[in-house]
Amino acid sequence: MSILIDENTRLIVQGITGREGQFHTEQMLEYGTKVVAGVTPGKGGQEVLGVPVFNTVREAMEATDANTTIIFVPAKFLKDSIMEAVDAEVPLILTIAEHTPVHDMMLCRRLAHEKGLRLFGPNSFGIISPGKAKAGFMAHKIFSQGPVGFMSRSATNCYETVFMLTNRGIGQSTCIGIGGDMIPGTTFVEALPDFEADPETKAIVMIGEIGGDAEEQAAAYIKEHVTKPVVALIAGKNAPKGTSMGHAGAIVGEDGSGGAEGKEKVLKEAGCYIAESTEHVVDILAEILSK
Amino acid sequence: MKLLEYQAKEIFEKYGLSTPKGTVIDSKEDVAAKIAQAGLSYPVVIKAQVQVGGRGKAGGVKFADSGEEAQSIVDTLLFSDLKGLKVNKLLVVEKADVAKEWYLSILLDRKTNGPVVIFSAAGGMEIEETAKTNPDAIVNVPVNPLTGITAYFVNYVCSKSGVGMEYTKVLGELLTKLYKMFIEHSCMLAEINPVSVTSAGELVAIDGKVTVDDSALYRLPDVLAYRDAIEEPPLVVEARSFRFLYIPVSTGRVAVMSNGSGMLMSMIDLLSKKGVTVACALDLGGGATRDRIKEAVRIELSTPGVDTIFICIFGGITRCDEVADGVRMALENESSDKTVIIRMEGTNKDAGMEIVNSTKGAISVGGIVEGVETVAKVLKGGDAA
16 A cells, blocks of 8 residues: 555656656656557647647546646646646646745635545655655656555655655655645645555655644644654744745744744654654664564 | 835825835934925934834833934934834824824735735733734734725724724725735735824824735835845845845754745754754755855855754755755865765765765765665764863
8 A cells, every 4th residue: 555646656747748748657657557549739639659648637537548637837827727627637747846825725715625635746746655655756776665654745855754764764654745835735644544554665754844843733633643653844944034945934033933942842742753864763663663 | 025114104104104204314413404305393202123022122222302312312222223123213203293193004814815804992012912902903804805895895904993983084094005015015014003093083003014025026126125134144135146045944963954935944944843943044945056055055154153064955956966066165265173064965966975085074865764764973083072
């Protein structure tokens, strides 16, 4: 098992004929992901790497048995593309674009959730279940199959940790790019039940950041509902206040709200292991899993 | 992007919100004539257009009863330094007719993942005090982004805040206009404090704070045009021209660089734990070609006091030889006391390492923790010398 993405994933790539869309479709196919359709308005009827292209998501859904879509379009077109996927009722919608207007995501999140659809990202590498399938642009060579579930607001910190973990012979069940924006389609607390229910996942890693209260919400949930060990890393302890640290969501208020110390405190109280660095995450996991 | 007060008010006006009659002054010549030309009557308020907290207490807000008095205030205040920021513009407005002062804002709230309206009948300078002593006097209501501001929403705000149902019409109009602006201008925050309730029962925005989402600036040409008027550190502006994000952090000899914000934060955390203060951070974003790396290194090394850079690049498709070559090119143009410590992972790693090892002033490391140790060692060596 694993969660969200696996050998049963039948993927649509929105924006498949673009440079990024095409390149990463090839990568995903190589990895074994079943890409069943592409969507680019005006390019319907063509094929990209043997994948049929449709003009609209609705047509792709009518013609194939797709159950997931990943959107490779620039941020300024993302809102329309998500709305199209929501209207076509694709159950799982993944977004990756950087610099998406937060108002666009606020609206899309609401629309997707009203219909009971899963929405992830943006500003994310996607989702990978190593050895099974990937939907995203992550460098898949560093991942390996195993018992650790990952969810991360940062791509670079996740890569770094996974790279060291794989080198230590510890694999991953599923890695989710939550994304670094202020309003993600799915927050930590919304992904936790999936990991808790997945028999393959033996430990959960949560790579959080300063800003917002996603980690605090996760802590409250973990305390009541999560039986598996959770290792948490919070980046940005020493970031200057009132300055967004590149990720739009990573900002501590002038009053100290969203700070790392508060997050670590409640996570610790909820029974999580608190890691000081990506390397420390790996050490903690090695110890937990050897028990 | 945080707008200056006069900019926020110009946008308010576009949405039909009333603001005090005023004019912007950016030179010391003929102040009285300019005030007369704008049709303002005395007394007037002269407000420094800088983004500092406690502007009034810092001497950035003055009152004038005559043209001569206004001229002398402008002579001192314009181009002066207010809490470290240069005052390039002054806003001169008529002193408002204030019967009551309210507080109103709309902000994007991360708890509810949507807009929240905050209102209080006790506005003005006391709002922060009210928040502490009488938080119940502040109404905090999430807005459903699919419906926007409705009549029952306004009824709730008026009823709950105790301001009274007689204000549903005027407050409803104000809130609807402000919300329209908030949505159409992709605001993170739109605040009016105070809202003045005039003796005629009209609502006027005495002061305004507006923060617009940087990611939405591409579709807001009116806001983008304001950016030049906002004081920004020159290196931030220069870095932006290369599509880099440059973040001033503190002061010190060390700068950090990466292709991701999460990694930058981790680097700063680990260095701080070692007692090393970081002067600045630079996010390269995607596409680390040698020419871009060279510019990034140059920009960080031109930060006052910085002589050491720690670079962490982790990307499957980033070519390490490109990164190393960029560092080599940059170091060739620098004096010999500069050090660049590099941790990189990706394609052509061996070729990259070879370039690093043959470049004077460049040190390659195997991981982020080793990199932090190396930075600390380099700093010590520098001190000893």
